[in-house]
Amino acid sequence: EPEVTQTPSHQVTQMGQEVILRCVPISNHLYFYWYRQILGQKVEFLVSFYNNEISEKSEIFDDQFSVERPDGSNFTLKIRSTKLEDSAMYFCASKIGTSGGELFFGEGSRLTVL
Amino acid sequence: EDKVVQSPLSLVVHEGDTVTLNCSYEVTNFRSLLWYKQEKKAPTFLFMLTSSGIEKKSGRLSSILDKKELFSILNITATQTGDSAIYLCAGPLNSGGSNYKLTFGKGTLLTVNP
Numbered sequence: 001e002p003e004v005t006q007t008p009s010h011q012v013t014q015m016g017q018e019v020i021l022r023c024v025p026i027s028n029h030l031y032f033y034w035y036r037q038i039l040g041q042k043v044e045f046l047v048s049f050y051n052n053e054i055s056e057k058s059e060i061f062d063d064q065f066s067v068e069r070p071d072g073s074n075f076t077l078k079i080r081s082t083k084l085e086d087s088a089m090y091f092c093a094s095k096i097g098t099s100g101g102e103l104f105f106g107e108g109s110r111l112t113v114l
Numbered sequence: 115e116d117k118v119v120q121s122p123l124s125l126v127v128h129e130g131d132t133v134t135l136n137c138s139y140e141v142t143n144f145r146s147l148l149w150y151k152q153e154k155k156a157p158t159f160l161f162m163l164t165s166s167g168i169e170k171k172s173g174r175l176s177s178i179l180d181k182k183e184l185f186s187i188l189n190i191t192a193t194q195t196g197d198s199a200i201y202l203c204a205g206p207l208n209s210g211g212s213n214y215k216l217t218f219g220k221g222t223l224l225t226v227n228p
Contacts, residue, residue, distance in 0.1 A: 042220050043216075058215075105150075105158070107155045
């Protein structure tokens, strides 16, 4: 069964460092998303991406965050200068099209900022 | 602001019990409501509901939507220890076009004891 894959599964970094989280969405999907879940809290929307551009972003997704799809398969989330409060599980998700349908989530990348 | 509220926040039952999980939502532009199961990491899709009064079933799980009352329930009959998880309710609530930004509830933590 096709699935969304994410790497790394866990990353530990020092405050102020840059991190890149990688995702390979399901191959025929057109819409890509990043969500995050701080331990014990709700899953929160960060950003949606379609047709090689951001279609919507939340207040959380400030200038420290960026996304790109450099090669048509990988979808990356970059955090330029990590803060302690960026520690969370980051989920990549993809969806096939516009007419409803489920969002498929990856297994997540746990980011720990020390 | 769109809201998704789940209850109870946690529930402990014995194997074989039937449980009902609740989800209410406040929305300005309802499109659909989704249920996910979150075990250790990624939310996995259970149901998507768009029409009132039509029950969706998958094995021992079923769900129904009441668009008039802005409410959905998820039923699990003959619970098993493998049903222990966080059950998330979510909707692409105030998101126009194809953005499909999901707003999640806090989830219901279900623990099924042998």
